Amino acid sequence: MQTGLLNVLVNDRKLHPERMNPTVGRLREVLGAVAPGKAADIFDAHINKTAYQSNGNKFVYLTLAASKNLSVTLTKMLSAKEVKQVISLLQDADVSTKEAIDMHETYKIPVSRLEKDLVFVRADGVWLYDTLGNKYLDMDSNYSATNLGNENKEIALGLFNQASQLIATKEDRVHIPRARFLNEIHSMLPKELTQFYWQNSGGEAVDKSLKIAKAYTKQKGVIALKYGFHGRTHGAVAVTYNPAYRTPFLLDKEDWVYFIEPNDSAAVEKLFKEGKARIIIMELVQSEEAGVRPLDVGFVKKVRQLCDKYNAVMICDEVQTGFGRCAAKPSQWWASQTYGVVPDIMSIGKSFGGGYPVTAVVTKPKISAAMKPGYDGSTFGGNPMAMVAAYIATRQMREKDITANVVARSKQFKDGIENLKKQFPNLIGDIRILGLMIGFELSSKEAVVELQELLKEYNIHSSLSTDNSTDNAVRLLPPLIISAKEVDFTLKGIGQALKRL
Numbered sequence: 001m002q003t004g005l006l007n008v009l010v011n012d013r014k015l016h017p018e019r020m021n022p023t024v025g026r027l028r029e030v031l032g033a034v035a036p037g038k039a040a041d042i043f044d045a046h047i048n049k050t051a052y053q054s055n056g057n058k059f060v061y062l063t064l065a066a067s068k069n070l071s072v073t074l075t076k077m078l079s080a081k082e083v084k085q086v087i088s089l090l091q092d093a094d095v096s097t098k099e100a101i102d103m104h105e106t107y108k109i110p111v112s113r114l115e116k117d118l119v120f121v122r123a124d125g126v127w128l129y130d131t132l133g134n135k136y137l138d139m140d141s142n143y144s145a146t147n148l149g150n151e152n153k154e155i156a157l158g159l160f161n162q163a164s165q166l167i168a169t170k171e172d173r174v175h176i177p178r179a180r181f182l183n184e185i186h187s188m189l190p191k192e193l194t195q196f197y198w199q200n201s202g203g204e205a206v207d208k209s210l211k212i213a214k215a216y217t218k219q220k221g222v223i224a225l226k227y228g229f230h231g232r233t234h235g236a237v238a239v240t241y242n243p244a245y246r247t248p249f250l251l252d253k254e255d256w257v258y259f260i261e262p263n264d265s266a267a268v269e270k271l272f273k274e275g276k277a278r279i280i281i282m283e284l285v286q287s288e289e290a291g292v293r294p295l296d297v298g299f300v301k302k303v304r305q306l307c308d309k310y311n312a313v314m315i316c317d318e319v320q321t322g323f324g325r326c327a328a329k330p331s332q333w334w335a336s337q338t339y340g341v342v343p344d345i346m347s348i349g350k351s352f353g354g355g356y357p358v359t360a361v362v363t364k365p366k367i368s369a370a371m372k373p374g375y376d377g378s379t380f381g382g383n384p385m386a387m388v389a390a391y392i393a394t395r396q397m398r399e400k401d402i403t404a405n406v407v408a409r410s411k412q413f414k415d416g417i418e419n420l421k422k423q424f425p426n427l428i429g430d431i432r433i434l435g436l437m438i439g440f441e442l443s444s445k446e447a448v449v450e451l452q453e454l455l456k457e458y459n460i461h462s463s464l465s466t467d468n469s470t471d472n473a474v475r476l477l478p479p480l481i482i483s484a485k486e487v488d489f490t491l492k493g494i495g496q497a498l499k500r501l
């Protein structure tokens with residue numbers, strides 16, 4: 001870590017190959033934040049525009065001589081405390097908030113709505129820091145991908161060591177980090193699910209789950225649930241109900257997908273009986289699109305029975321629900337355990353690598369046996385870096401016993417939100433909680449957006465609902481390491497924000 005002022009004004013590439021010198025935009029932003037009265041003076045009086053340079057791209061930097069001058073000027077004009085703040089903010093980011101947003105707005109293919117309200121640069125456990133050093137309690141976990149918090153020194157060191165040794169090995173080649181990981185992971189899985197196929201995103205894991213299920217059933221029909229969400233690859237979108245995601249890609253008239261209402265086991269049996277489908281895919285807690293909606297236990301158990309009866313494949317998409325998110329008792333790592341069923345195929349991802357991308361299909365040997373060499377393949381699937389992250393992250397989950405924390409914090413949230421409902425009976429509607437997947441309804445979508453905006457004033461960053469979701473639910477997905485004190489902080493903030501709705 002660089003510490004001196006000159007060290008952050010002139011980046012040492014040996015120490016920080018990932019950074020650049022701060023842009024003029026960032027210097028102005030930081031000085032404006034730390035010493036508002038003096039910022040313009042420092043820049044306009046002491047830095048001549050001839051000191052600006054660019055490498056032909058958009059950003060403008062200071063020359064080496066000007067950076068040295070600025071270092072002397074700042075030391076003279078700012079207090080020691082202010083200098084420390086400048087160093088800290090420049091270490092956090094070398095590009096200004098505006099420049100970062102401009103770059104995204106200029107160059108991003110607009111497949112999604114750009115979230116530019118807060119630009120996070122650093123984290124400490126459940127806390128996220130923005131470009132100006134403001135901190136926010138994370139209630140999103142990057143869509144549930146950072147259950148262990150938003151930074152991880154052990155994973156950082158493991159990745160550094162692995163990248164220094166061997167950075168990439170394709171999926172079909174033997175390597176040591178994967179062997180280490182496989183030796184450990186089975187203690188977290190139902191004993192029937194032993195076979196792995198590695199991927200890099202949840203959508204891919206779902207896609208490959210469908211391929212494997214089709215290879216096994218030798219039938220293309222798939223039952224999917226309305227209001228479910230399974231990702232954005234071609235196959236995952238095809239089984240995701242929301243027409244807004246399927247129609248632009250002409251995936252709204254697929255003859256192999258049958259959408260049914262959640263909890264309608266009669267519809268499942270009918271499709272199995274008629275031979276139209278022998279695969280069913282579902283999220284046990286519909287989250288992204290349904291504002292946290294756990295399926296009925298009776299329905300899930302019935303689907304298990306029907307799959308056994310018709311030799312059909314039950315795919316549980318545990319990309320979001322997995323790795324302890326939905327624990328109702330300690331050591332329930334999967335929502336399917338909480339529901340008391342073992343799926344035939346489980347798609348897992350998100351927090352698998354503690355925030356580093358790694359996902360997988362996990363299945364039973366008899367289903368795995370339907371796949372033959374040449375049926376699939378992946379350059380990056382289960383690469384050494386991913387396996388190192390997964391090995392360390394899953395070990396931490398077990399050692400920290402995060403499911404025990406999920407059970408305790410879930411109850412705290414439930415009691416707290418029920419209490420808020422007593423105080424605000426006209427505002428809060430249905431409350432739906434399983435583990436630390438938390439949803440509570442407000443009267444309208446506008447109210448949800450307004451609450452989310454207000455929560456920022458109480459230093460809480462909540463999970464933004466999908467634009468197209470069918471529900472008016474506020475969704476909270478905190479990192480699973482959240483403490484009792486931090487839950488209290490959240491509940492208090494929500495209470496204060498509700499008063500202003």
Ligand SMILES: Cc1ncc(COP(=O)(O)O)c(C=O)c1O
Pocket residue numbers: 143201202203204206229230231232283287288317318319320321349350
């Ligand atoms: C249940 C579920 N499945 C699949 C996905 C897709 O995962 P990814 O965005 O990593 O492709 C998501 C993402 O939100 C999800 O919630």
